[in-house]
Amino acid sequence: MTRPALIGDIGGTNARFALVTPGSFAPQDILSLPCADYPSLVDAVEDYLARVGQSGEQAPREACLAFACPVHDDWVKMTNNAWAFSKTEVQRTLNLELFKVINDFTAQALGVPHVAAEDLVPVGGGTAQAHSIRLVIGPGTGLGVAAVFPGQHAWIPLPTEGGHVTFAPTDEREQNLLRYFHTRYGRVSVERILCGQGLLDLYCAHASLKGANPRYQSPAEVTTGAAEGDAIAVDTVQRFLKILGDVCGDAALTTGARGGVYLCGGILPRLLDWLPDSRFRAAFADKGRMSAYNADIPSWVVTAPWTGLLGAAEALHNEEVE
Numbered sequence: 001m002t003r004p005a006l007i008g009d010i011g012g013t014n015a016r017f018a019l020v021t022p023g024s025f026a027p028q029d030i031l032s033l034p035c036a037d038y039p040s041l042v043d044a045v046e047d048y049l050a051r052v053g054q055s056g057e058q059a060p061r062e063a064c065l066a067f068a069c070p071v072h073d074d075w076v077k078m079t080n081n082a083w084a085f086s087k088t089e090v091q092r093t094l095n096l097e098l099f100k101v102i103n104d105f106t107a108q109a110l111g112v113p114h115v116a117a118e119d120l121v122p123v124g125g126g127t128a129q130a131h132s133i134r135l136v137i138g139p140g141t142g143l144g145v146a147a148v149f150p151g152q153h154a155w156i157p158l159p160t161e162g163g164h165v166t167f168a169p170t171d172e173r174e175q176n177l178l179r180y181f182h183t184r185y186g187r188v189s190v191e192r193i194l195c196g197q198g199l200l201d202l203y204c205a206h207a208s209l210k211g212a213n214p215r216y217q218s219p220a221e222v223t224t225g226a227a228e229g230d231a232i233a234v235d236t237v238q239r240f241l242k243i244l245g246d247v248c249g250d251a252a253l254t255t256g257a258r259g260g261v262y263l264c265g266g267i268l269p270r271l272l273d274w275l276p277d278s279r280f281r282a283a284f285a286d287k288g289r290m291s292a293y294n295a296d297i298p299s300w301v302v303t304a305p306w307t308g309l310l311g312a313a314e315a316l317h318n319e320e321v322e
Contacts, residue, residue, distance in 0.1 A: 006063035009308030012080025064100040064316040066107035105144035109136040111311030119304035124281035126298035135257035138265030143191040163191040180205040203236040245283030261299040
């Protein structure tokens, strides 16, 4: 029997692990473990392998793990939990012949080509061009932006820090919103708005502009309030999606993403009912002389729960990923 490889997608709160057989991208034995329950990455991996009956002599000899933090140096320190480790030391301790460590949004981007059609919800029209760049954007804890390009032998990831570009208002309401955010943060990046905390801040900004006291204290409360018809929460969700359309359209122009735009992250699957009647696609295509160019680029919401694991499986033997 061929020995499976270990793959993982590790955030600030949970570590998602799975096994994958060589030549396959389908994660097996998926478990999500709370990072706080383990003093180190190695402890979490060893517990996972014990739970799925792959410890000791049966343990994998290859692994690819994705982390929600910078991973370019040998020493990796998680941003939102206490884990820190040396790649070299982890490889030695786990007796791995191959050990790849990638950024979590690189994993998202590499996973997109392997997402099943039934896990893609179309937003608007357009026609994807073959052999073209695909843009991947994910509003979640922050705003991840990356792309993938179909190389001759493998998918080539194009990591970016596109979430940190400057927010550009397009109407009077957004001019007022910019002043509100600037007062609190100084420079305003698009990530300040297009993330979970940003959705809450956007709600508070709308309340302030209307002279009202905020009723909600979390992003989930804002979306629930919008679903229940709260006028300020409704304005907030609609504006969030409109600004997301602006930003996605700009990023599509910058990358030449004729292969389509894939919307990942934990927020948008909860806003699926809002997207069809939102200004997302209108804002996406509202690019002056390039409006027709953008209008023909399709977009989808990715609802697959394990896109990062698919990307880790892709990266494992992808020669374009070190």
